[in-house]
Amino acid sequence: xxxxxxxxxxxxxxxxxxxxxxxxxxxxxxxxxxxxxxxxxxxxxxxxxxxxxxxxxxxxxxxxxxxxxxxxxxxxxxxxxxxxxxxxxxxxxxxxxxxxxxxxxxxxxxxxxxxxxxxxxxxxxxxxxxxxxxxxxxxxxxxxxx
Amino acid sequence: xxxxxxxxxxxxxxxxxxxxxxxxxxxxxxxxxxxxxxxxxxxxxxxxxxxxxxxxxxxxxxxxxxxxxxxxxxxxxxxxxxxxxxxxxxxxxxxxxxxxxxxxxxxxxxxxxxxxxxxxxxxxxxxxxxxxxxxxxxxxxxxxxxxx
Numbered sequence: 055x056x057x058x059x060x061x062x063x064x065x066x067x068x069x070x071x072x073x074x075x076x077x078x079x080x081x082x083x084x085x086x087x088x089x090x091x092x093x094x095x096x097x098x099x100x101x102x103x104x105x106x107x108x109x110x111x112x113x114x115x116x117x118x119x120x121x122x123x124x125x126x127x128x129x130x131x132x133x134x135x136x137x138x139x140x141x142x143x144x145x146x147x148x149x150x151x152x153x154x155x156x157x158x159x160x161x162x163x164x165x166x167x168x169x170x171x172x173x174x175x176x177x178x179x180x181x182x183x184x185x186x187x188x189x190x191x192x193x194x195x196x197x198x199x200x
Numbered sequence: 201x202x203x204x205x206x207x208x209x210x211x212x213x214x215x216x217x218x219x220x221x222x223x224x225x226x227x228x229x230x231x232x233x234x235x236x237x238x239x240x241x242x243x244x245x246x247x248x249x250x251x252x253x254x255x256x257x258x259x260x261x262x263x264x265x266x267x268x269x270x271x272x273x274x275x276x277x278x279x280x281x282x283x284x285x286x287x288x289x290x291x292x293x294x295x296x297x298x299x300x301x302x303x304x305x306x307x308x309x310x311x312x313x314x315x316x317x318x319x320x321x322x323x324x325x326x327x328x329x330x331x332x333x334x335x336x337x338x339x340x341x342x343x344x345x346x347x348x
Contacts, residue, residue, distance in 0.1 A: 185327055193340075194337065195337050196338070198335075
């Protein structure tokens with residue numbers, strides 16, 4: 055069975071990525087999608103870098119992610135690809151790569167984050183780090199509108 | 201019409217990436233593949249950093265790349281589709297990104313690592329740089345057998 059891992063957060067790019075993933079899976083013959091969301095805590099060294107404060111409500115984030123995935127699935131118009139949502143915590147790129155190593159995915163799909171040039175220069179995007187360390191193919195999605 | 205750009209050099213990973221692109225183009229609705237190879241000249245500051253010595257034979261490289269594409273098509277065991285070879289000179293990731301911007305490609309295929317291992321260890325892979333700067337989707341191919 056061919057499986058793909060889709061790394062998502064609450065950004066607009068992720069919403070586009072979710073519907074794209076369902077369409078892509080159908081086109082290329084992937085049988086199952088695992089969506090992964092990595093909750094991170096605020097990184098004090100880079101102001102504004104990470105989305106969650108120290109008091110994040112994990113249950114609420116989980117519900118929100120489930121809602122986003124369902125919306126993306128509805129947008130794609132594809133009903134035939136089963137999926138799961140994996141919620142985890144830690145450093146995003148490391149969690150994504152570790153999950154991919156453990157579960158033998160064909161492919162990781164990830165959105166290109168719209169970080170500023172300055173931020174990108176200093177910290178590098180999650181996508182670039184996933185590309186560097188992933189054990190499998192990586193599709194970095196960048197919607198044209200961006 | 202939907203077109204994709206496939207960035208290749210003469211590495212084994214590039215051959216697999218080209219075969220992968222041929223194999224999946226049709227499923228993805230891509231009806232033209234443009235292969236791009238960027239020639240770069242030796243950087244005197246870092247010994248052995250760049251793959252082409254002074255006075256390299258551009259014509260020979262082009263022939264070798266065409267041969268690689270032909271082999272990749274055979275490897276893919278799919279019917280051929282429209283494809284071209286574009287040769288550029290300069291910095292690989294910049295030329296790949298520029299081409300993608302100018303000609304509005306939907307997707308770039310690239311191998312996770314190219315020929316220059318030492319350079320990539322020091323500076324990050326061409327693929328990572330393409331991912332950061334590309335205006336479109338990028339599929340970074342990492343053949344299964346190869347472990348990180």
